[in-house]
Amino acid sequence: MPRKTPRNGDDELLLARISEAAGRERIGRRHATFPGLAHKSCPAVMRILAIREAQRAATRLDLYEHGMTVAVNGRIHVVRYDSTSVFRAYASHQDHHLETYAVTDVHGQQVALCGRPERGLTRIASCGGFHDAEVWQPEIQRAVTEVQLPRAMAALGKGEQLAFGDIWLTKEKVGSGQVSARWPLVERIEIHNGSVELNIAGKWHGLGTVVSEVPNFFVLRTLVELLRTDGACPP
Numbered sequence: 001m002p003r004k005t006p007r008n009g010d011d012e013l014l015l016a017r018i019s020e021a022a023g024r025e026r027i028g029r030r031h032a033t034f035p036g037l038a039h040k041s042c043p044a045v046m047r048i049l050a051i052r053e054a055q056r057a058a059t060r061l062d063l064y065e066h067g068m069t070v071a072v073n074g075r076i077h078v079v080r081y082d083s084t085s086v087f088r089a090y091a092s093h094q095d096h097h098l099e100t101y102a103v104t105d106v107h108g109q110q111v112a113l114c115g116r117p118e119r120g121l122t123r124i125a126s127c128g129g130f131h132d133a134e135v136w137q138p139e140i141q142r143a144v145t146e147v148q149l150p151r152a153m154a155a156l157g158k159g160e161q162l163a164f165g166d167i168w169l170t171k172e173k174v175g176s177g178q179v180s181a182r183w184p185l186v187e188r189i190e191i192h193n194g195s196v197e198l199n200i201a202g203k204w205h206g207l208g209t210v211v212s213e214v215p216n217f218f219v220l221r222t223l224v225e226l227l228r229t230d231g232a233c234p235p
Contacts, residue, residue, distance in 0.1 A: 018062055018069050021076040025106055028065025032139070034130040035060055036072075061113065061130045063139060066147075070103070070111050077105040082147045085215035086140065089194075101137065141218045148219050153226070162223075165214040167196065167207055169223060174198065176207035186228040189221055 022030065036059050059071040067080040087102040087110070101113040113130060130136065152162055156171045167176040174186060179198065187199040191211045197204045211217055 014059060014071060017076055018060075018071060021078050022062070022064055022067075022069050025067065025078045025080065027067035027069075027078065027080060030062050030064050032063040032136070033060055034062075034132050034136050036130055061136060063136060063143075068103070068140070070105075070113065072111060077109065077111045079103045079105050079111075081140075081143045082151075084144060086144055086218075087212055087215060088217060089212035101140065103140070144216060145219050145222055148216065149222055152219065152223060156223075156227075164216065164220045166209045167214060167220065169220075169227070171227070174224060174227070176209060179205045179207055183227050186224065189224045191217075 019030075061071075062069045066082070067078060067084070070077040070079065083104075083106070085104045089100045089102070102110045103113060104110055113136075114133075155162060156169065159171065162169045168174070173180055173182045174189075175181065176196075176198075179200075181198065181200040185201045187202065189196065189198050191197075192204070194210050194212070196207045196209050196211055196214060196217070198207055199205075214220065
């Protein structure tokens, strides 16, 4: 469950600012709050995600019905599930790994969200690090997929082509670069060592892109599963 922290005057002021920003963007009611991890900035994560400003004061992450707010460095970022792009990356130190998210706010700016590192690797949990990543990461994936997947399926049904970074889809096939395949031949799409690969007729093919460059990979993976199984989009 999300953690609760004692409130003081500063907390009350921050909460008022968060509520105002959330109300302005009409993202509904708040249903979960996750406090920030008090660690130093992590240049490795920022470099992977191509985010210029290190975020050294991650305060809190609030999840709402239709989006989220991220309070970091004294600024309130508002993110809408129906328009955000979520990027995933992996930062490593020796044999430890940390999955990192970056979300796009309503102004087009990216803000990084990091969970608690594996096996106590505190140096890498920064730049918007929040407790209980095992709760908020899947919730963000679920909420974004729930609102963006039907829209994507409808677009494909109308004959449009969708792009997830360099990876494209139509209602007939999927591809990237020199690799493409019709849906009956597609078996799976997965991440191998940070790179996106497509299984075509039992053989893995690299798509020439890393997962940190693919917006909403979890939506892409759901689309691939649906299309390879059903082989058709709704009219």
